[in-house]
Amino acid sequence: MLGEVILVGVMVGAVYALVTVGYSMVYGILKLMNFAHGDVYIFGTLVCLTLLTKYNLHPVLAILIAAIVGGGLASLVELLVYRRLRAEQHRLISMITALGAAYVIQNITELNWGNQVMFFPSIVKSKFINFWGLQISVTHIITLFVAVLCIAVLILFMRYSRYGKAIDCVSQDMDAASLMGIPINRIVSSVYFMGGLLGVIGGVLYSSSYNAVSLGMGFRGTLVAFTAAVIGGIGSLGGALLGGMILGLSENLIGVYISSSYRDPLMYSLLIIMLLVKPTGILGSSDQAKV
Amino acid sequence: MPILDTKDVTKQFGGLVAVNQVSMTVNKNEIVGIIGPNGAGKTSFINALTGIYKPSGGQIFFQGKDITGFPAYKIAKQGIARTFQNLRVFSNISVLENVLIGAHCRIDNPFHHIFLRPLRSKKIERQAYAKVIALLKNVGLEEKKESLAKNLSYGEQRTLEICRALASDPELLILDEPCAGMNSAEMDTLADFVKKLRDEGQTIVVIEHNMCFIMAVSDRIIVMTEGAKFREGTPAEIRNDLEVQKVYLGEQEVE
Amino acid sequence: MMMGSGKRKWLLLGGLTICLLLVPMLVTDIYILSILNMMIIYSILCLGLNLILGFTGLLSLGHAAFYGIGAYTTAILMTRYNFGFGSAFFASAVLALLVGIIIAIPTRKVRGDYFCLITLAFGEIFRLVATAWIEFTRGAMGIVRIPMPKIFGIPIATETDFYYLGLGILIFTYLTIKAITDTRYGRAFIAIREDELAADTMGINTAIYKIMAFSIGCLFAGMAGSFLAVYQTVVTPSNFRLEESCLMIIMVIVGGMGRNLLAPLAGVVVMTVATEVFRSVADYRMLIIGLIMILVLLLRPQGIFGSSSFKS
Ligand SMILES: Nc1ncnc2c1ncn2[C@@H]1O[C@H](COP(=O)(O)OP(=O)(O)OP(=O)(O)O)[C@@H](O)[C@H]1O
Ligand SMILES: [Mg+2]
Numbered sequence: 084m085l086g087e088v089i090l091v092g093v094m095v096g097a098v099y100a101l102v103t104v105g106y107s108m109v110y111g112i113l114k115l116m117n118f119a120h121g122d123v124y125i126f127g128t129l130v131c132l133t134l135l136t137k138y139n140l141h142p143v144l145a146i147l148i149a150a151i152v153g154g155g156l157a158s159l160v161e162l163l164v165y166r167r168l169r170a171e172q173h174r175l176i177s178m179i180t181a182l183g184a185a186y187v188i189q190n191i192t193e194l195n196w197g198n199q200v201m202f203f204p205s206i207v208k209s210k211f212i213n214f215w216g217l218q219i220s221v222t223h224i225i226t227l228f229v230a231v232l233c234i235a236v237l238i239l240f241m242r243y244s245r246y247g248k249a250i251d252c253v254s255q256d257m258d259a260a261s262l263m264g265i266p267i268n269r270i271v272s273s274v275y276f277m278g279g280l281l282g283v284i285g286g287v288l289y290s291s292s293y294n295a296v297s298l299g300m301g302f303r304g305t306l307v308a309f310t311a312a313v314i315g316g317i318g319s320l321g322g323a324l325l326g327g328m329i330l331g332l333s334e335n336l337i338g339v340y341i342s343s344s345y346r347d348p349l350m351y352s353l354l355i356i357m358l359l360v361k362p363t364g365i366l367g368s369s370d371q372a373k374v
Numbered sequence: 375m376p377i378l379d380t381k382d383v384t385k386q387f388g389g390l391v392a393v394n395q396v397s398m399t400v401n402k403n404e405i406v407g408i409i410g411p412n413g414a415g416k417t418s419f420i421n422a423l424t425g426i427y428k429p430s431g432g433q434i435f436f437q438g439k440d441i442t443g444f445p446a447y448k449i450a451k452q453g454i455a456r457t458f459q460n461l462r463v464f465s466n467i468s469v470l471e472n473v474l475i476g477a478h479c480r481i482d483n484p485f486h487h488i489f490l491r492p493l494r495s496k497k498i499e500r501q502a503y504a505k506v507i508a509l510l511k512n513v514g515l516e517e518k519k520e521s522l523a524k525n526l527s528y529g530e531q532r533t534l535e536i537c538r539a540l541a542s543d544p545e546l547l548i549l550d551e552p553c554a555g556m557n558s559a560e561m562d563t564l565a566d567f568v569k570k571l572r573d574e575g576q577t578i579v580v581i582e583h584n585m586c587f588i589m590a591v592s593d594r595i596i597v598m599t600e601g602a603k604f605r606e607g608t609p610a611e612i613r614n615d616l617e618v619q620k621v622y623l624g625e626q627e628v629e
Numbered sequence: 630m631m632m633g634s635g636k637r638k639w640l641l642l643g644g645l646t647i648c649l650l651l652v653p654m655l656v657t658d659i660y661i662l663s664i665l666n667m668m669i670i671y672s673i674l675c676l677g678l679n680l681i682l683g684f685t686g687l688l689s690l691g692h693a694a695f696y697g698i699g700a701y702t703t704a705i706l707m708t709r710y711n712f713g714f715g716s717a718f719f720a721s722a723v724l725a726l727l728v729g730i731i732i733a734i735p736t737r738k739v740r741g742d743y744f745c746l747i748t749l750a751f752g753e754i755f756r757l758v759a760t761a762w763i764e765f766t767r768g769a770m771g772i773v774r775i776p777m778p779k780i781f782g783i784p785i786a787t788e789t790d791f792y793y794l795g796l797g798i799l800i801f802t803y804l805t806i807k808a809i810t811d812t813r814y815g816r817a818f819i820a821i822r823e824d825e826l827a828a829d830t831m832g833i834n835t836a837i838y839k840i841m842a843f844s845i846g847c848l849f850a851g852m853a854g855s856f857l858a859v860y861q862t863v864v865t866p867s868n869f870r871l872e873e874s875c876l877m878i879i880m881v882i883v884g885g886m887g888r889n890l891l892a893p894l895a896g897v898v899v900m901t902v903a904t905e906v907f908r909s910v911a912d913y914r915m916l917i918i919g920l921i922m923i924l925v926l927l928l929r930p931q932g933i934f935g936s937s938s939f940k941s
Contacts, residue, residue, distance in 0.1 A: 116742055164923055175688045175741055176926050179882070182690075182875055183922030190916035302871075306753070309746060344761040351750035351757075358743045359735050424830060450832035464823035474813070475820045479832030481813045485841075488808050499812055542832060 086217045088339050089332065094223045094292065096331025097230035099311050101285035103323040104237060105157075105278025106308035111254040111318035112274055113169065118181040119160050121304030122188040124282030127153025128296055129196045131287050132203055142206045150283040157279025158272045160184050166268070185302065193298055200297040203290040226288045233284055234324060237277075241320060250274060254318070303347070310354040316364030325365060375438060377402045377577055378423075378454075378546055383432035385415075385422045392418040394601035395432065400546065405568065405578045407592030407609075409585075411621060415601040416581045417459055420548055424456050425449040437545065451479045453545035457535045457552060459581075465524035469515055469534055472523050473506045476541030506541060513537050513567070529560040540571075547571070549580040553587050565590050589613060597621065649796055653789040662788035666860060668901050669795035670853050675880050675893040676802050677849030682878065683886030683893065684815060685842040686822030688745040690874050691732070691752035695725045695847040697759065697869035699854025704772040704864045705765075714778030714785075718855045725851025729844030737836040752874055759866040771865030778859040791860050798856055802849050807890060809845070818842045819887070872915070876900065879922050885932030892932060 106120045131149030134140045140148070164184045168177040210221045241247035252260040253270045261267050286304070290296035307330065312318075315326025330350070338346045357364070376399035385393040393415045400406050408416050422429040425446035434442045436452055444452070455476075464472050481502045487495045510516040513533050518526065523534060532552055539547055549568075553561050561584065568591050572578060582588045588595065589609045597605040597612060599621050605612060612618055656662060674696060681687050699721035706712035706720060732751060736744050759766045766772065778785045778794075785794050809815055817838045820828035829835050858864050884896020900921070907917050925932070 114742075116746065164927075167927055175686075175745065176930060178688065178742060178745060179878065180923045180926045183879075183919040183926075186872075186875070186915040186919030186922070190913060190919065193915075194912060306750070313746075344757075348754045348757045348761070351754045354750045355747050358739060358747050362739065362743055426826065426830070445834075446826075446829040447832050447834045450830055456830055458827070462824050462827040464820055464827065466823060467819055471816055471819070475816045475828070475831050475833075478813050478817060478820075483812055485814065488812055488814070489805075492808070495812060502813070538831070 087219070088335055090217065090219060091223060092332035092335035093328070094227045094230075094331070095289070095335060096328035097227050097234070098285045098289045098292075098327075099307055099331045100324045100327030101230050101233055101288070102282050102304060103308045103311040103315075103327045104234065104320060105281045106305075107312040107315075107318055107320070107323040108250070108254075108274050109278050110312065112250070112257070112271060113165070113177075114174065114318075115165065115177050116181065116309065117278075118178065118305055119164075119184040119188055120157075120278065120282060120308055121306070122185045122192065122301035123157045123160065123279050124153055124286040124304060125296070125298065125301035126156060126188055126192050127279065127283030128203075128286035128290055129192060129201075131283070132196075132201065132290070132296060135204055146206075146284060146287050149287065150280045153283030153286075154276035154278075154280035156188070157275040157282075160188070161272060161275040166271075169271075185305070189298065189301060192301070196298065198298040200295050203294050203296045205294060206287070206291045220292075222292050226292045229288060230285065233281060237281065238320065246270075246273070306351070306354070310350055310357075313354060313357045313362070313364055316366035319364075319366055322364050322366040376400055377437055378579075379435040380423065381433045381435075383419065383422055383434060384430045385418050385427055386430045391601050393422060393429075396598070396601075396603050397432075398596055398603065398606070400577060400579055402577055403572065403575055404593045405572050405580060405591050407588040407595040408579065408581045408598060409583070409588055409595060409612075410598035410604070414598040416598055417550055418601075419598070420456065420550055420579075420581065423449075424454055424548065447479075450542065453543075454548065455539035455542045455544035455546070456548040457532075457539055457550055459550040459554070461528075461531055461535060463523040463531050463535050463538070466522060468520050469510070469523055469526065470506065470519040472534055473510060473538050473541045474502060476538035477502050477506060478542070480541075480543055509537055509541055528555045529557070532556060532560075533564075536567075545577060547576055547578045549578065549582075551581055551583065553582055553584045561587055646800065650793075653792055659788050662792055664901065664905060666788065666791050666795055668897055669792070669799050670857055670860075671877065671880060671897045671901065672799050672894050673795075673802050673849055673853040673856070674877050675884070675897050676799075676806055676890065677846035677853075678877050679846075679881050679886060679890065679893045680806055680810070680818070680842050681846035682881055684810065684818035684822060685839060686741070687839065687843060688741065688878070689748040689843070689846070690745055690871065690878070691748035691755070692846070692850055692877050693869040693871065693873035694752040694755035695729060695850035696854040696857070696873070697755055697864075697866075698725045698728055699851030700858040700864040700868065701759065701766060701772070701854075702851070703855040703858040704775050707776055707778075707859070708772060708774065714780065714859055718852065721855035721858075722848050722851040725854070726844050726848040729847030730840060732847075733840040733843040737839050749871065749874075752869075752871055756866050756869055756871075759869070766866070769866060771863055773863045775858050775862045775864070777862075785859070791856075795856055795860070798852055802852070803890060806845075806849075810888070810890070814838070814841070815888075872918075875922070876918060879918065879925070882930075882932055883921065883925050896932065 102124065106117060109115065109117050127149045130152050131145050134145035134148060135142065164180050165177055168180060205222055207222055207225050211218050212221060241250065249265050249270055252263070252265055253267060257267060311326035311330045312323055313326065314329055315322030315324065334346055334350060337349055378400040381397050382395040383393060384391065384395055396419055410416050418427065421427040423434060425444050425448065428443055433440060436454065439452070441449055441452060464475065481498060483495050483498045507516065510519055515530065515534060515537065523531060526534060532555070536549065536552065552564060556564065565587055568578060568580065580588070580591065592609055595607060595609055595612045596603060597618050604621065605615060605618055652665065653662065674692065678689065678692050681689050702721040702724050703717040706717040707714065736747055739747065760769050780794065785791055817828065817833045820831060820833055821835050821838060825835055857868070880896040880900045881893045882896070883899055884894065885892035903917070904914065907913065
């Protein structure tokens with residue numbers, strides 16, 4: 084039993100990491116809590132659902148299209164809502180507009196798909212295999228595999244491509260990067276795009292392994308991403324992975340051994356405690372502001 | 375007895391020693407100038423004095439009392455007021471309210487009096503108001519008391535910041551580069567004003583890059599380089615000190 | 630602004646109060662009175678929130694939770710422990726104040742956006758626990774049949790009665806907050822909003838003042854909640870969703886934050902009327918609120934009637 088719970092926890096953790104990475108990258112660059120993140124990727128996940136069930140598209144193709152839609156939506160939100168507030172305004176202003184954007188997307192999603200929990204088909208035939216005495220679902224293994232693969236590609240991309248380095252530059256010092264001729268708007272746009280894209284992949288993986296998806300998972304997803312990012316160290320890639328893993332694991336253990344109705348309150352408590360005790364996260368460091 | 379007495383005050387940021395064992399005294403009714411090249415640690419020293427940074431070492435005595443490591447608001451209550459190198463006026467509120475906020479810790483109006491002794495509370499507030507108006511008149515900002523601070527000219531905002539600091543009736547006033555961004559006419563007015571304050575009994579520490587200004591107002595000058603105190607003397611001594619000139623060589627402020 | 634031209638302002642306020650007192654004589658339509666009563670509740674909430682957000686610059690996304698604490702306290706005390714409305718109202722306000730203090734103490738030094746997340750998480754915890762703790766709160770079903778309140782033996786039964794009761798609480802709220810903010814306390818809050826570090830060097834103990842502003846704002850949210858409980862006779866967790874907190878924030882912002890205490894009330898009127906007008910398209914409610922949130926902040930961040938906005 085414990086073995087299976089941990090394995091599912093690792094799988095959920097990997098998916099959470101995928102969802103968190105996109106959010107954390109945005110934070111790293113703009114220091115903006117993107118409240119629309121979860122709603123964007125649920126929108127994409129539901130697009131994928133429609134493509135799968137209504138149009139019977141091949142899963143890989145459906146995920147690809149949905150991910151691009153999610154990425155596009157994320158960049159669109161950035162373009163319309165956040166960009167104008169980026170330079171001069173108080174940070175809290177963009178947080179409120181981000182919440183507004185979240186509500187708008189939620190409402191559009193609700194108009195199209197309703198707010199009920201819907202069945203999400205498994206992307207692969209669910210089958211159990213016996214592995215060292217553990218009953219393991221193939222879906223979970225594949226989910227884990229895909230999530231890890233995406234993260235690995237992202238890490239390689241950030242490390243070795245010119246684009247990745249440019250993103251790093253911008254997040255260290257936007258003004259200096261701009262002076263060096265890095266096209267800030269394009270970089271920011273593409274970070275949002277990647278965030279949305281990875282989020283949708285995460286959302287689809289999660290939904291298909293639980294065979295369920297609903298509107299409510301959007302805002303919850305935003306908070307999952309916040310919590311995981313804060314635990315690991317907000318703005319850092321490694322932190323997002325670590326945080327996602329910790330959150331996924333602990334959530335499953337709590338859900339199974341304590342009570343699933345207190346799973347979310349406990350997650351929120353963890354968020355509060357982290358923000359109070361070590362807001363820079365496990366991997367972060369702090370510095371004193373200059374006066 | 376000196377009003378301010380620091381002993382080996384040190385401030386480190388990680389490996390960087392921004393302030394290195396600075397000891398100095400300020401006597402009542404005197405203007406002490408602090409000069410030094412960029413990055414010498416002048417502002418960091420002042421920040422350590424006023425509780426914005428916690429000193430990493432050393433001791434600070436103010437009017438005989440050890441205030442080392444006090445939080446900023448307590449130090450302000452003890453009677454040290456300051457201005458900032460990069461203007462920090464409260465920009466979205468009126469000039470009047472800015473200065474009233476400066477007087478905050480001298481308005482003796484406990485919270486429960488608002489409800490239990492409303493008349494007394496109102497009277498105290500009115501007194502503060504009158505005092506602030508007088509202060510604004512004194513610096514020539516009375517006309518603009520209703521305008522938002524951000525709508526003042528740069529020089530006026532500097533003046534406002536000094537005025538706000540003065541509103542707390544400080545025993546010691548610290549000015550961090552008050553002339554930055556001022557034209558020479560404004561600078562002369564400021565120099566006269568600072569000297570007038572001293573003549574009225576105010577004790578002042580002033581950091582400034584502008585040599586004309588600092589030589590004109592200071593009774594005593596302290597030169598800092600690389601975090602440490604390098605020289606101390608009268609303006610005339612400092613002006614003629616070859617070592618000091620060497621420190622400043624290449625700096626545009628060389629006279 | 631704060632001292633001058635006081636007489637005219639008070640004259641205006643007096644006139645406004647008399648008009649408000651006369652309203653039920655002119656309006657007999659129950660529907661309109663019920664909207665007015667909801668406006669009164671939001672006005673009390675927004676006056677408190679303005680102290681937190683408009684004066685002190687703390688973005689609290691958990692205001693609905695304190696509203697809920699007030700509502701549940703009154704509901705539970707009156708249905709299970711035979712409390713009268715007066716004592717339940719008092720207990721609700723005090724409990725909201727205490728919880729406000731408990732939240733504000735550990736968060737007194739955290740950064741603005743973290744504060745926002747913490748209050749959001751607290752608000753969600755409150756709602757989720759209210760839903761999950763069935764023995765105590767009766768879960769999603771909510772607490773029903775809250776008895777009719779009596780003030781000095783006079784039963785408060787009709788919409789008009791509730792209107793006067795609510796108006797009384799609103800006027801009390803207004804006068805209290807006005808009295809506080811016209812002194813050095815109000816200025817200290819504003820100083821914190823404008824520049825916390827500079828406020829510190831003015832001798833303002835910013836931690837204490839933040840705790841004060843936050844918990845006083847929560848106190849009034851507790852009162853509003855208590856009034857809601859007896860007015861609706863039902864409280865359910867869905868009354869206190871994050872959406873509600875957002876709605877209050879947007880009311881304060883639309884009206885205008887800060888010194889002018891009437892501005893947030895104007896925001897309440899505008900937003901309530903807007904949501905009522907769009908009632909026929911209830912499916913688009915969140916879309917409309919969301920769009921207003923975005924558009925107001927993009928186009929007129931100081932609000933319709935306000936002068937000060939967030940520092941820029
Ligand atoms: N909060 C901080 N964190 C890290 N380093 C700091 C901090 N504040 C100051 N420093 C460093 O301490 C050194 C001294 O800086 P400080 O601002 O005190 O110099 P200054 O003499 O006031 O210079 P200037 O004339 O340019 O104002 C500098 O190297 C600066 O980079
Ligand atoms: Mg300096």
